[in-house]
Amino acid sequence: xxxxxxxxxxxxxxxxxxxxxxxxxxxxxxxxxxxxxxxxxxxxxxxxxxxxxxxxxxxxxxxxxxxxxxxxxxxxxxxxxxxxxxxxxxxxxxxxxxxxxxxxxxxxxxxxxxxxxxxxxxxxxxxxxxxxxxxxxxxxxxxxxxxxxxxxxxxxxxxxxxxxxxxxxxxxxxxxxxxxxxxxxxxxxxxxxxxxxxxxxxxxxxxxxxxxxxxxxxxxxxxxxxxxxxxxxxxxxxxxxxxxxxxxxxxxxxxxxxxxxxxxxxxxxxxxxxxxxxxxxxxxxxxxxxxxxxxxx
Amino acid sequence: xxxxxxxxxxxxxxxxxxxxxxxxxxxxxxxxxxxxxxxxxxxxxxxxxxxxxxxxxxxxxxxxxxxxxxxxxxxxxxxxxxxxxxxxxxxxxxxxxxxxxxxxxxxxxxxxxxxxxxxxxxxxxxxxxxxxxxxxxxxxxxxxxxxxxxxxxxxxxxxxxxxxxxxxxxxxxxxxxxxxxxxxxxxxxxxxxxxxxxxxxxxxxxxxxxxxxxxxxxxxxxxxxxxxxxxxxxxxxxxxxxxxxxxx
Amino acid sequence: xxxxxxxxxxxxxxxxxxxxxxxxxxxxxxxxxxxxxxxxxxxxxxxxxxxxxxxxxxxxxxxxxxxxxxxxxxxxxxxxxxxxxxxxxxxxxxxxxxxxxxxxxxxxxxxxxxxxxxxxxxxxxxxxxxxxxxxxxxxxxxxxxxxxxxxxxxxxxxxxxxxxxxxxxxxxxxxxxxxxxxxxxxxxxxxxxxxxxxxxxxxxxxxxxxxxxxxxxxxxxxxxxxxxxxxxxxxxxxxxxxxxxxxxxxxxxxxxxxxxxxxxxxxxxxxxxxxxxxxxxxxxxxxxxxxxxxx
Numbered sequence: 131x132x133x134x135x136x137x138x139x140x141x142x143x144x145x146x147x148x149x150x151x152x153x154x155x156x157x158x159x160x161x162x163x164x165x166x167x168x169x170x171x172x173x174x175x176x177x178x179x180x181x182x183x184x185x186x187x188x189x190x191x192x193x194x195x196x197x198x199x200x201x202x203x204x205x206x207x208x209x210x211x212x213x214x215x216x217x218x219x220x221x222x223x224x225x226x227x228x229x230x231x232x233x234x235x236x237x238x239x240x241x242x243x244x245x246x247x248x249x250x251x252x253x254x255x256x257x258x259x260x261x262x263x264x265x266x267x268x269x270x271x272x273x274x275x276x277x278x279x280x281x282x283x284x285x286x287x288x289x290x291x292x293x294x295x296x297x298x299x300x301x302x303x304x305x306x307x308x309x310x311x312x313x314x315x316x317x318x319x320x321x322x323x324x325x326x327x328x329x330x331x332x333x334x335x336x337x338x339x340x341x342x343x344x345x346x347x348x349x350x351x352x353x354x355x356x357x358x359x360x361x362x363x364x365x366x367x368x369x370x371x372x373x374x375x376x377x378x379x380x381x382x383x384x385x386x387x388x389x390x391x392x393x394x395x396x397x398x399x400x401x402x403x404x405x406x407x408x409x410x411x412x413x414x415x416x417x418x419x420x421x422x423x424x425x426x427x
Numbered sequence: 428x429x430x431x432x433x434x435x436x437x438x439x440x441x442x443x444x445x446x447x448x449x450x451x452x453x454x455x456x457x458x459x460x461x462x463x464x465x466x467x468x469x470x471x472x473x474x475x476x477x478x479x480x481x482x483x484x485x486x487x488x489x490x491x492x493x494x495x496x497x498x499x500x501x502x503x504x505x506x507x508x509x510x511x512x513x514x515x516x517x518x519x520x521x522x523x524x525x526x527x528x529x530x531x532x533x534x535x536x537x538x539x540x541x542x543x544x545x546x547x548x549x550x551x552x553x554x555x556x557x558x559x560x561x562x563x564x565x566x567x568x569x570x571x572x573x574x575x576x577x578x579x580x581x582x583x584x585x586x587x588x589x590x591x592x593x594x595x596x597x598x599x600x601x602x603x604x605x606x607x608x609x610x611x612x613x614x615x616x617x618x619x620x621x622x623x624x625x626x627x628x629x630x631x632x633x634x635x636x637x638x639x640x641x642x643x644x645x646x647x648x649x650x651x652x653x654x655x656x657x658x659x660x661x662x663x664x665x666x667x668x669x670x671x672x673x674x675x
Numbered sequence: 676x677x678x679x680x681x682x683x684x685x686x687x688x689x690x691x692x693x694x695x696x697x698x699x700x701x702x703x704x705x706x707x708x709x710x711x712x713x714x715x716x717x718x719x720x721x722x723x724x725x726x727x728x729x730x731x732x733x734x735x736x737x738x739x740x741x742x743x744x745x746x747x748x749x750x751x752x753x754x755x756x757x758x759x760x761x762x763x764x765x766x767x768x769x770x771x772x773x774x775x776x777x778x779x780x781x782x783x784x785x786x787x788x789x790x791x792x793x794x795x796x797x798x799x800x801x802x803x804x805x806x807x808x809x810x811x812x813x814x815x816x817x818x819x820x821x822x823x824x825x826x827x828x829x830x831x832x833x834x835x836x837x838x839x840x841x842x843x844x845x846x847x848x849x850x851x852x853x854x855x856x857x858x859x860x861x862x863x864x865x866x867x868x869x870x871x872x873x874x875x876x877x878x879x880x881x882x883x884x885x886x887x888x889x890x891x892x893x894x895x896x897x898x899x900x901x902x903x904x905x906x907x908x909x910x911x912x913x914x915x916x917x918x919x920x921x922x923x924x925x926x927x928x929x930x931x932x933x934x935x936x937x938x939x940x941x942x943x944x945x946x947x948x949x950x951x952x953x954x955x956x957x958x959x960x961x962x963x964x965x966x967x968x969x970x
Contacts (some may be wrong), residue, residue: 161769386508391787399779405773
């Protein structure tokens with residue numbers, strides 16, 4: 131009985147770290163770069179599928195799938211986003227909506243590789259080479275490491291050259307250009323980093339849940355959740371996604387006990403609206419403002 | 428006061444030739460040619476709507492001319508993008524001052540300094556520039572919270588941070604009171620002399636233009652109608668007519 | 676095979692008219708408020724459900740239910756504008772996106788919670804009727820839909836062209852700041868534009884009900900199509916949206932027949948990328964409009 135309980139909490143802990151990592155990857159693009167992608171689930175799904183296909187179809191260690199996933203998502207991200215950069219603000223976001231839909235269609239139809247709508251089940255063969263573990267604790271360590279990796283990268287970008295350039299491009303492209311910033315390069319770099327980190331999350335998900343099908347990994351709800359966590363926690367801050375996940379993921383665990391899909395997502399939607407309308411700076415952002423206002427008399 | 432020939436080193440830093448810019452049916456810039464020598468301060472004046480800002484937009488790469496050419500520091504920059512122009516050494520302030528609001532004053536200027544320096548060095552250089560424009564105490568202030576005068580100083584600091592060879596100042600004195608204007612004039616003169624910058628300044632403040640400029644160019648309805656020493660240009664009847672308007 | 680071409684052309688044209696109508700709202704809202712209404716598809720979905728229930732419960736024909744559903748959706752739009760849109764008009768882009776995006780999530784899941792995920796369809800008495808012209812069969816439902824769509828679009832264009840409010844709206848599309856300086860009540864007109872934008876979506880929804888399936892996430896498919904149409908036609912151009920709709924409708928139908936049914940769904944996405952690469956301002960848009968932020 132106690133192991134079951136532990137298992138439940140451990141799972142929540144693992145998912146909290148995973149969501150924080152995914153949201154953190156999105157935060158780089160959207161919070162710092164102002165490129166509000168609504169299609170992160172495409173990268174997530176590709177990462178997951180690459181891992182699963184490489185392992186189940188070819189028998190190669192999923193670590194290669196990880197590398198493949200990173201390469202494919204980074205390449206695709208660069209190619210797809212480049213023509214979209216000339217769209218500003220919301221139109222860029224609308225364009226990103228298209229990508230996961232297209233990927234879901236591809237996944238549903240490339241039956242030879244993806245087994246179509248029935249999805250791929252990954253056989254349980256524990257080992258470091260397969261990145262499958264008997265104990266949830268191992269997964270927790272890995273998820274935590276991923277979360278810290280994303281946090282670390284964000285901190286490094288935060289007020290470094292890339293971070294300053296991103297914020298300049300986000301705030302005012304004309305001014306950024308007049309200061310010699312190569313706008314397209316800056317945007318491409320952040321999109322590729324974001325895509326790669328999200329693909330890693332997909333790799334983790336595949337080897338953790340051991341099952342994936344097109345709707346579960348390409349769903350728009352993943353994109354909604356990722357965005358929600360950063361907004362609630364604090365968009366454009368390194369700690370925001372972590373705070374957001376710490377608040378929302380356990381809550382989601384509780385909610386899913388009582389509510390099914392529709393009502394639960396409804397609550398998410400309302401939470402998103404409330405965050406946007408009432409506390410757009412998120413928890414971290416509002417705390418920083420409050421602290422700053424105490425300095426001035 | 429430097430004589431025109433004294434300030435000019437004899438070599439053209441920027442040479443714009445027969446630039447034309449059209450907006451639909453309107454010709455904003457009509458066959459304008461302009462030469463700026465090394466370390467020369469050029470005043471660009473003319474009534475509102477004469478095409479001065481449009482000319483700046485062409486020179487600094489925000490807009491592409493429909494015809495004409497631009498040579499700068501030995502390179503052909505005709506139609507080059509704003510980024511390329513900035514990297515080539517053309518610095519610019521904007522008429523509507525928009526600092527990068529999410530960043531502090533220091534960070535705003537660091538962004539420009541990063542063009543030629545790594546982060547740590549860029550930060551130091553930026554701090555020094557901020558000091559030189561007289562905004563030392565405001566170093567860590569968020570740029571969005573500044574007064575107009577401070578924002579104009581910041582705009583100047585930002586333009587300087589990319590270590591340009593030429594500075595395009597678009598009405599940098601507008602909205603400032605008399606003492607602020609005088610401070611800014613001194614500032615511009617010191618930068619031009621000590622850093623060896625050429626300057627083109629769009630100004631309505633004729634006193635400032637008279638005291639700073641080696642040469643004045645006058646635009647009206649997109650065409651250049653006069654060019655020469657400030658004292659001469661101000662007495663040119665065509666120039667007077669342009670400012671007073673043809674409706675006597 | 677090629678003699679099917681006229682038939683396909685006509686079918687494409689008919690559905691294209693409806694696409695145009697559902698895109699007009701999007702382009703109007705963007706033109707006036709500079710906001711992309713991510714919930715546009717959901718207003719269509721609500722209208723579709725409205726028409727569905729009116730038909731299922733009271734046997735009201737979908738085309739008749741336009742008169743009931745549209746004012747209701749218009750009212751809902753006014754409410755949404757007040758609560759969700761107005762507060763974020765000058766907020767950073769990300770917040771604007773998530774305001775309407777959040778609204779769409781809420782609306783989708785209200786529908787999902789109350790009506791379930793099942794696909795519904797409406798069979799009108801004349802559903803299988805068609806008019807034969809030469810060797811072309813024109814489905815009655817599609818034809819009526821097309822006529823209503825064109826009528827509605829025409830009314831909107833006339834309103835924008837000739838009425839006082841319409842002219843003010845057009846002024847706002849051109850230059851918000853100048854319009855407000857000239858005494859235009861931008862606040863009231865924002866509300867009007869948003870309401871009109873979702874109302875035209877509602878009409879499109881009612882038209883689609885007998886043609887398409889009705890389900891809570893139908894808005895997601897439709898908004899992608901609407902977006903492609905808007906980009907093709909040109910942002911802010913109502914006539915462009917109509918033209919774009921017709922082109923997309925024809926392209927989809929031809930692709931679906933000559934190439935593959937699967938590709939029919941994807942073709943819109945492919946077209947979208949192509950437009951971006953070749954002519955981002957669309958057919959009737961002004962160059963640079965797709966790069967417009969909040970001004």
